[in-house]
Amino acid sequence: MKHLMIATNLAALLLVVEVIAQAQSIIPGWSEKKDAHPAAVSLLAPENVTIKAAAPDWIELRFHVQDGLHINSHIPSIKELIPTALSTDDSSDVSLLDTNYPTGSDMMLGSNPPEKLNVYTGDFVIRTRIKSQAGAHLLKIKLRYQACTMTACMPPKTIPITIGVHGN
Amino acid sequence: MKRNTIVLVAVLFVLSTLAWAGWANFEYRKQAAEARMTASPEVELIPDPAGGPPQLTSPLVGKAAAPFTLETLDGKKISLADYKGKAVVVNFWATWCGPCRIETPWLIDLRNKYQSHGLEVLALSADDLDYGDKAKVAQEKQEIARSAAQLHMPYPVLINGASLSESYGGLDSLPTTFFIDRKGVIVAAQIGLSAKDELESKMKKALGE
Numbered sequence: 196m197k198h199l200m201i202a203t204n205l206a207a208l209l210l211v212v213e214v215i216a217q218a219q220s221i222i223p224g225w226s227e228k229k230d231a232h233p234a235a236v237s238l239l240a241p242e243n244v245t246i247k248a249a250a251p252d253w254i255e256l257r258f259h260v261q262d263g264l265h266i267n268s269h270i271p272s273i274k275e276l277i278p279t280a281l282s283t284d285d286s287s288d289v290s291l292l293d294t295n296y297p298t299g300s301d302m303m304l305g306s307n308p309p310e311k312l313n314v315y316t317g318d319f320v321i322r323t324r325i326k327s328q329a330g331a332h333l334l335k336i337k338l339r340y341q342a343c344t345m346t347a348c349m350p351p352k353t354i355p356i357t358i359g360v361h362g363n
Numbered sequence: 364m365k366r367n368t369i370v371l372v373a374v375l376f377v378l379s380t381l382a383w384a385g386w387a388n389f390e391y392r393k394q395a396a397e398a399r400m401t402a403s404p405e406v407e408l409i410p411d412p413a414g415g416p417p418q419l420t421s422p423l424v425g426k427a428a429a430p431f432t433l434e435t436l437d438g439k440k441i442s443l444a445d446y447k448g449k450a451v452v453v454n455f456w457a458t459w460c461g462p463c464r465i466e467t468p469w470l471i472d473l474r475n476k477y478q479s480h481g482l483e484v485l486a487l488s489a490d491d492l493d494y495g496d497k498a499k500v501a502q503e504k505q506e507i508a509r510s511a512a513q514l515h516m517p518y519p520v521l522i523n524g525a526s527l528s529e530s531y532g533g534l535d536s537l538p539t540t541f542f543i544d545r546k547g548v549i550v551a552a553q554i555g556l557s558a559k560d561e562l563e564s565k566m567k568k569a570l571g572e
Contacts, residue, residue, distance in 0.1 A: 273461070273464075275458040275506070275509075275510050276459055276461065304461050304464075304465060305462075305464075305465035305556075310461060310464050310465060343460075343461055343462065345462070345556075346462050346555035346556040346557070347536035347538070347555030347556065348457070348459065348460040348461060348462060348463075348536060349535065349536055350457075350489070350491075350537075351459065
């Protein structure tokens with residue numbers, strides 16, 4: 196009985212050590228350059244949607260741009276700038292039929308001469324029309340964007356997005 | 364009693380293995396992070412001795428500029444070594460970079476002002492080039508040429524600047540500019556857009572004025 200109590204206490208202690216060690220392994224240190232360009236944009240919602248099976252339906256994808264950054268809208272004011280755009284991943288179970296992008300906000304960059312940009316900042320919503328068969332499926336899409344601050348730009352980036360779709 | 368001992372030994376063995384695996388994983392990642400930190404010439408914030416805000420600087424300052432040879436848009440090869448004895452401003456830019464469009468006219472003005480002092484600007488495009496697809500790479504080169512013409516760049520425009528990313532500190536943001544003196548040493552560096560005056564003072568530093 197005494198041995199079992201000792202064993203239980205040791206087990207608890209070692210489990211704590213293990214949990215701490217595992218936690219350390221998933222938190223990159225600030226100097227650990229795992230990705231020089233962490234995603235400036237993240238999907239806020241939805242994680243899952245339910246739509247009518249075999250019939251096109253619109254869903255809203257809500258994104259967030261990190262504070263202090265902006266990304267070009269779908270129709271940038273300067274031709275050379277990279278537009279924000281969604282595309283379907285080849286492995287997606289669900290078809291992406293149409294996409295409606297929001298209008299961006301105008302932003303002035305510099306003053307002599309000023310450059311007028313059209314950008315998304317904060318939260319923005321892209322509406323997409325999708326079609327799914329009955330049952331549970333995955334909508335796999337990619338968002339391409341290019342983020343900047345007021346003084347510097349990061350290279351273009353494409354992030355994968357997966358949303359659970361249930362066709363009723 | 365014997366059964367209890369066997370259970371105790373088995374439990375201790377399993378938990379010791381788990382603890383060892385976790386610790387070994389942590390140590391491995393710590394060492395890998397330290398190795399990366401040593402190898403990666405990232406920028407760092409240096410406190411201003413005058414008490415102002417810290418300045419973003421590059422650990423490449425004070426070191427010899429990494430040699431390179433790149434092609435111009437019309438296929439001519441240009442090396443940093445071709446400018447031996449001159450002060451060189453190596454400006455990484457891209458067609459998709461908004462702040463570069465603000466900075467370029469300043470670079471042009473200052474280059475025209477100091478060219479007779481022995482200064483040259485090299486514009487290194489960091490635009491991706493899809494070398495696996497001839498038609499696409501031709502189109503990408505055209506886009507770089509169009510932007511360079513639109514911005515009236517009078518100095519050499521070199522392509523595939525992103526290939527120098529490792530030797531020039533990662534090029535995580537654009538514009539990124541290095542100011543190289545007549546002996547080939549980087550005397551100043553800049554990430555992002557700053558004031559035209561600051562560009563000028565760094566150019567003068569490269570010229571030794």
